[in-house]
Amino acid sequence: KAGVTQTPRYLIKTRGQQVTLSCSPISGHRSVSWYQQTPGQGLQFLFEYFSETQRNKGNFPGRFSGRQFSNSRSEMNVSTLELGDSALYLCASSPLTSINEQFFGPGTRLTVL
Amino acid sequence: DQQVKQNSPSLSVQEGRISILNCDYTNSMFDYFLWYKKYPAEGPTFLISISSIKDKNEDGRFTVFLNKSAKHLSLHIVPSQPGDSAVYFCAASGNAGNMLTFGGGTRLMVKP
Numbered sequence: 001k002a003g004v005t006q007t008p009r010y011l012i013k014t015r016g017q018q019v020t021l022s023c024s025p026i027s028g029h030r031s032v033s034w035y036q037q038t039p040g041q042g043l044q045f046l047f048e049y050f051s052e053t054q055r056n057k058g059n060f061p062g063r064f065s066g067r068q069f070s071n072s073r074s075e076m077n078v079s080t081l082e083l084g085d086s087a088l089y090l091c092a093s094s095p096l097t098s099i100n101e102q103f104f105g106p107g108t109r110l111t112v113l
Numbered sequence: 114d115q116q117v118k119q120n121s122p123s124l125s126v127q128e129g130r131i132s133i134l135n136c137d138y139t140n141s142m143f144d145y146f147l148w149y150k151k152y153p154a155e156g157p158t159f160l161i162s163i164s165s166i167k168d169k170n171e172d173g174r175f176t177v178f179l180n181k182s183a184k185h186l187s188l189h190i191v192p193s194q195p196g197d198s199a200v201y202f203c204a205a206s207g208n209a210g211n212m213l214t215f216g217g218g219t220r221l222m223v224k225p
Contacts, residue, residue, distance in 0.1 A: 004156070033211050043157075043202065043215035056212040090156050094211050101147065102211060104156030 002027065004105035006091050012111045018079040021108045025072050025093030031055075032074040033102060034066060037088040046089075049074055078110075086112045116140045117205050119216035126223050132190040134219050136203035139184060143205040147213070148177060148188045151200045160201075161188070193223045 005024045013019050025032050033056075034046040045058040049068035066076040072093075078085055088109050092102035118137045126132045136146075144165040149157035163170040163177045163186070170177050176189045190197055200220050204213040 031211050033213070035213075035215075042217045043204075045212050045214065048211050050211075058212070092156075092211075101159055101162060102213060103159060104149075106154070106156050109154075 004091055004093050004103055006089075006105040006108050008108060009106065010109045010111075012113060013081050014113050015081055015083060017081050018077065019081060019110060020075055020077045021089055021091075021110070023074045023076075023091030023093075023105060025074070025091075026095070026103055029093035029095050029103075030072050031094040031102075032068055032072060033092045033094070034074070034076050035090040035092065036060075037090060037107070038084075038086075043090070046076065081112045083112050086110060115217075116143075117203060117214050117216040119201075119203060119219045121219050122217070123220040123222070126193045126221065128195055128223055128225050129192045132188075132193045132197065132221055132223065134188040134190075134201050134203075134221065136186045136188075136216050137184060138186075138205050140205070140207065140214070141184075142207040143214070145206045146177070146179060146186050147204045147206075148175075149202045149204060149215075150197075151202060151218070157202060190221075193221075195223045195225050197221060198223050 031050045033048040037043045048056040052068045063079045068074045088107045090107045092104045147162040148160040151157045161175045179186045200218045202218045203216045
């Protein structure tokens with residue numbers, strides 16, 4: 001079975017721009033979660049989608065948004081980028097039968113200049 | 114407010130010996146705990162988990178212990194191998210679906 005894939009792997013943007021990151025979960029997984037990893041704050045939960053609905057949301061500003069499609073693929077969007085948004089963005093998927101064990105993709109490294 | 118803490122940022126162990134990584138939590142609502150291993154430029158890899166109804170779970174060289182009264186869990190790796198060198202994260206979840214709260218990580222170095 002193919003793992004979680006994320007595209008693009010690396011991205012460079014400038015302040016004020018917006019960005020869209022994509023995640024394809026493991027086949028059959030319906031839950032997709034997004035996390036941000038920075039040296040200062042560690043791994044922080046952004047949001048989770050299940051069956052195209054946002055089920056949980058972390059403590060991030062409204063500039064961070066996401067969605068999930070009927071095939072369980074998910075996108076997250078960050079608008080009006082700030083320097084502090086530079087981070088590794090990780091996507092994780094979970095099977096319905098094991099809701100707590102999440103399988104992570106390799107991440108998208110976003111650099112904001 | 115850090116709900117999950119890993120107080121040792123790094124740990125160095127000789128190959129063949131035991132590695133013990135520790136994690137403390139403050140939220141009594143957490144009922145499921147996981148350990149992940151992470152190499153640079155890769156996503157975290159799931160290692161082992163434990164439900165709050167248990168106090169021990171074993172999988173090969175990896176054992177996780179949970180002390181609910183102390184709100185403490187630990188990961189034991191025996192015997193440690195150089196390939197185990199990575200950053201280890203503990204994570205916890207409660208009733209809120211798949212929201213994981215991570216500790217800050219411990220960098221394990223296993224010396225040959």
